[in-house]
Amino acid sequence: MGRDKLGAATAPGQLRPAGVKSYQQNAGHGMVTMEDVARLAGVSKMTVSNVVNNRDGVGDLVRQRVLEAIRRSGYRVNVSARTLRSGxxxxxxxxxxxxxxxxxxxxxxxxxxxxxxxxxxxxxxxxxxxxxxxxxxxxxxxxxxxxxxxxxxxxxxxxxxxxxxxxxxxxxxxxxxxxxxxxxxxxPNEEGTKAATTHLADRGCRRIAIVTGRASDDVNMVTRRHRGYLAALAERGIGIDPALLFSLDDASMEAGREAACRLVDSGHEIDGVVAVTDTVALGVLRGLADRGLRVPEDVRLIGFDDIPESGFTVPSLSTVAPDHxxxxxxxxxxxxxxxxxxxxxxxxxxxxxxxxxxxxxx
Amino acid sequence: MGRDKLGAATAPGQLRPAGVKSYQQNAGHGMVTMEDVARLAGVSKMTVSNVVNNRDGVGDLVRQRVLEAIRRSGYRVNVSARTLRSGxxxxxxxxxxxxxxxxxxxxxxxxxxxxxxxxxxxxxxxxxxxxxxxxxxxxxxxxxxxxxxxxxxxxxxxxxxxxxxxxxxxxxxxxxxxxxxxxxxxxPNEEGTKAATTHLADRGCRRIAIVTGRASDDVNMVTRRHRGYLAALAERGIGIDPALLFSLDDASMEAGREAACRLVDSGHEIDGVVAVTDTVALGVLRGLADRGLRVPEDVRLIGFDDIPESGFTVPSLSTVAPDHxxxxxxxxxxxxxxxxxxxxxxxxxxxxxxxxxxxxxx
DNA sequence: ATCGATCCATTTATCGATAAAGTGAGCCAA
DNA sequence: TTGGCTCACTTTATCGATAAATGGATCGAT
The missing domain is CATH 3.40.50.2300 (Response regulator)
Structure with a gap:
């Protein structure tokens, strides 16, 4: 430590007697650069880079001096430059x-x-x-x-x-x-939906509808949730009624509301609804209210996601809560x-x- | 057009007979650079830059050639480099x-x-x-x-x-x-809250509570909304009861719910609530339900923001709807x-x- | 024929940081 | 003493793009 290799002209806090040119070079956008910090600390800018990136090979004393220079100058790394060079x-x-x-x-x-x-x-x-x-x-x-x-x-x-x-x-x-x-x-699309459906069945529901998004292929969320629903019904010995399978164009509240209305208007008896997401469930809840059905007295409802709103609706919404x-x-x-x-x-x-x-x- | 200034060696689609060096230089991260496009199109990279940035001073024929080279090479600008240079x-x-x-x-x-x-x-x-x-x-x-x-x-x-x-x-x-x-x-903090409060008064409410966030200084949202509330009451000749002014630590649903419960538990008679935001109003709605009060029969409630959820609660929520x-x-x-x-x-x-x-x- | 204006495109000199290679002092073993 | 090793920094050569300056045709006007 305490090398005196650095002459007086480059002592900490001093400006190196650089030519005017090196000042004008980075007149850029008024930004403080590593060059400036290096000059302030009396080291090379590579050393400043090493300190900034917490790499080793920098002595304690020099490191302190650089940190101090950074603090005093208000230096911030230029992310673009770093990115350009480092990728x-x-x-x-x-x-x-x-x-x-x-x-x-x-x-x-x-x-x-x-x-x-x-x-x-x-x-x-x-x-x-x-x-x-x-x-x-x-x-x-x-x-x-x-x-x-x-x-x-x-x-x-x-x-x-x-x-x-x-x-x-x-x-x-x-x-x-x-x-x-x-x-x-x-x-946990399949598992969660199965658990939700089973829960409704265990509460006594026998006419359980499911409101899902559009089923576009066999690997996506919708189909998996569908599968969970079917598996639960099968396990509980409840028959499948195609009239109780509803699909939406998008998973919005509005779509859920409309689905619930159509479901009720269709005249099919229902006593439970599994909604593909809580957002849809919020809409379903509203749609059921529109049609004068009470939740949970007339129809039980369960969602998927456990968004914050679900705990505050009236009635509050049961749901599958993945650990987000x-x-x-x-x-x-x-x-x-x-x-x-x-x-x-x-x-x-x-x-x-x-x-x-x-x-x-x- | 049809200049023949460009020799065969730099014809469109041909590689300039550049040294090996210029290939190895940008072996970087496998990215296509302007240099590459320039070589493909048989122009300088500055010309490519001009085309990419839709600047003029590039002839139609050359522009087309460059665009074609960009398409074929799958070139994408390097935002970091652009940023570093242009700021x-x-x-x-x-x-x-x-x-x-x-x-x-x-x-x-x-x-x-x-x-x-x-x-x-x-x-x-x-x-x-x-x-x-x-x-x-x-x-x-x-x-x-x-x-x-x-x-x-x-x-x-x-x-x-x-x-x-x-x-x-x-x-x-x-x-x-x-x-x-x-x-x-x-x-429209003050104006909106005033309109909301006036609306409640016009519906017959006389004991109107307001649930706001913490009032920290005299220019912020809370105080402005407060002012709108007070102005409306004054205009309608309704007295101000400090017991009906509630402030929250944060504008969350949970805070709204608690506030509503405390408000009811305090025993003060209320027939209307102005909530500082819809999010808070959702909580208030839930809190009132917790205490067995019906909305709007027992208490009328109005929020602020018109978040999408507000149209779907039961009952749906009246609110001040700024044009987001x-x-x-x-x-x-x-x-x-x-x-x-x-x-x-x-x-x-x-x-x-x-x-x-x-x-x-x- | 000469000059300037106008186009179109190329050259040059960076932007600020970092990877990689270089330097030199100190230290240790042979 | 000498070669080899560490350390602790410094130098060098870019990363990919762009602003600004430069080059060289072409054309109309004097």
Whole structure:
């Protein structure tokens, strides 16, 4: 320590007698650069870089001097420059169909938090629940140089047709299943729906309707939830009435409301409804009220997701509660791992869940 | 056209007989660069840049050739490099207290859409409704080189103490008022709350409670909404009972529920409640149900924001509906303008609103 | 024929950071 | 004493794009 290799002209806090030119070079946007910090601390900018990135090979004394210079100058790294040189952005993309839907807002909050703990920022893309939007999100994420992408895919079923994804850290979150080709944190779609349906049956329901989204192929959320429903009915020896299977164009409150109205208007007797998501269940709840049916006295209702609103409706909504925090943490963990080790074999998780029994199935 | 200035060696689609070196230089991360496109099209990379950025000074024939080369090579601009050189990122930051709250999710969706139309991406920061978080968001946005920031500030009342903001394109959205020092798209806090309270009075309510957030200073949302409430009561000749003024620690559903319970338990007679936000109103609705009071028969209830859920509760919620789309569009427009012209005088907007009369005040 | 204006495209010099290679002083074993 | 090793920094050569300056035709006007 205490080398005196550095002459007086480069002592800490002094400006090196550099030519005018080196001042004018970075007159840029009035930003403080590493060069400035280096000059202030009397070291090279590479040393500043080493301190900023917490690499070793920097002596304690010099490190302190640099930190002090950073503090005094108000220096902030220029992320673009870092990215350009290192190829890393520190940003993870999160692509969701619609941030406005409570479930995705909820999920996003957890992802942002988990990513923050790992030192990543999160940029949100809205895909509009269309396959095209989801493919776009992948393309965008490369354009913007996200280090990786968490894709909450709903529609995108032929990802192999989009060459953009090759070798890119991509984690599927939620619904879709791609046969093990990607890291995937899945919802307990089948298991959860089965548990929900079984719960209704155990409460005495015998005419249980299910309100799902459009069934587009055999691997997606809708079909899996369907399967859980059918399995539960079979197990309880309840017959299947096709008139009680309802599908929606989108998973919105409005669609749920309309479905409930049509269900009641159709004249079929029902005493229980399994809704594909809580958002839809909120609509169903409203639709049943529109038709003068009481929940749970006339019809029992159960949802899926456990969005915050579900605990506050009147009556409060029973639901399948996947551990969203757990899902977000696993997803972030998986992208982070894959960014570091692109060739690790893919991992499939299914989120744990519990049934939240509230007033709508009392 | 049809210049033959370009020799055979640089004809379109041909590779220039460049040394091996120039291939190895950008072996980087397997990305296609402008250099590659330029070589393919037989032009300089500056020309490619001009085409990509739609600048003029490029002939039609060459432009076509470059576009074709871009298409064939699958080129995408490297945003980091562009940013480093030009100082622009094309990203606007949106800082909100909590993306999970429906109101902010709703708003974010509109901002993302409006920004997209102006060619900007949006990155979301969560501030946790704390002044520190909001100041952090400003600092972050500079670190990440957002071109500008839309800040939905709740707590940050002394922005002048944070030097970070000087000369930075910053637009306040929603609650706070900074005396004209920033561009500001404000909620119609006072006007809206006054209209809501008047509406309750006109429905016959005489014991109208208000449930607000914590009143921290005299310019923020809470106090403005308070003022609107008081003004309405005065105008209708209704006395003010301090026992009917309730304040919450945060604007959550849970807080609303507790407030409603305490309000009822306190034994004071009430026949109307003005809630500071719809989210709080959802909680109040639930709290009143907990205590066996019917809405609107026993107590009428009105909220503020018109979040999507409000139309689907039982009973559905009357509310003040500011035009969120309008707000998002103005906010994006203002940042965009300020990015282009940093010194333009500040602009203050107050959003238009309407009363949505639903079942909770029938 | 000469000059300037106009196009179109190319060259040059960076933007701010980092990977990788280089330097030199001190230290230890042979 | 000398070669080999560490340490603790410094130098060098980029990453991919763009602003600004430069080059060289072509054309109309004087």
């Amino acid at each position: 890393r952005t520190g940003v993870i993309g999160l692509a969701v169909p619609d941030i406005e839907l409570p479930y995705f807002g909820h999920l996003a909050a957890h992802v942002i938090e988990a990513a923050g703990r790992q030192g990543f920022h999160v940029a949100i893309e809205q895909t509009g629940a269309a396959a095209a939007g989801e493919a776009d999100a992948i393309a965008h994420s490369r354009t913007l140089h996200f280090d990786g992408l968490i894709l909450s895919a709903v529609e995108l079923d032929r990802l192999d047709e989009h060459p953009a994804e090759a070798g890119y850290p991509l984690v599927m979150l939620g619904e879709q299943d791609f046969g093990g080709r990607f890291d995937h944190v899945a919802m 925090r757990w899902m977000a943490e696993r997803a972030v963990e998986l992208v982070a791992q894959r960014i570091r080790a692109p060739l690790r074999p893919t991992v499939q998780y299914i989120a744990p869940f519990e049934l939240m029994i509230r007033e709508s199935t009392r | 622009r990122t094309g990203v606007i930051g949106l800082a909100v207290p909590d993306i999970e709250l429906p109101y902010f999710g709703h708003l974010a969706a509109h901002v993302i859409e409006a920004a997209g139309r102006q060619g900007f991406h949006v990155a979301i920061e969560q501030t946790g409704a704390a002044a520190a978080g909001e100041a952090d968001a400003i600092a972050h946005s500079r670190t990440l080189h957002f071109d500008g920031l839309i800040l939905s500030a709740v707590e940050l009342d002394r922005l002048d103490e944070h030097p970070a903001e000087a000369g930075y394109p910053l637009v306040m959205l929603g609650e706070q008022d900074f005396g004209g020092r920033f561009d500001h798209v404000a909620m 789309r309008w707000m998002a569009e103005r906010a994006v427009e203002l940042v965009a303008q300020r990015i282009r012209a940093p010194l333009r005088p500040t602009v203050q907007y107050i959003a238009p609103f309407e009363l949505m009369i639903r079942e909770s005040t029938r």
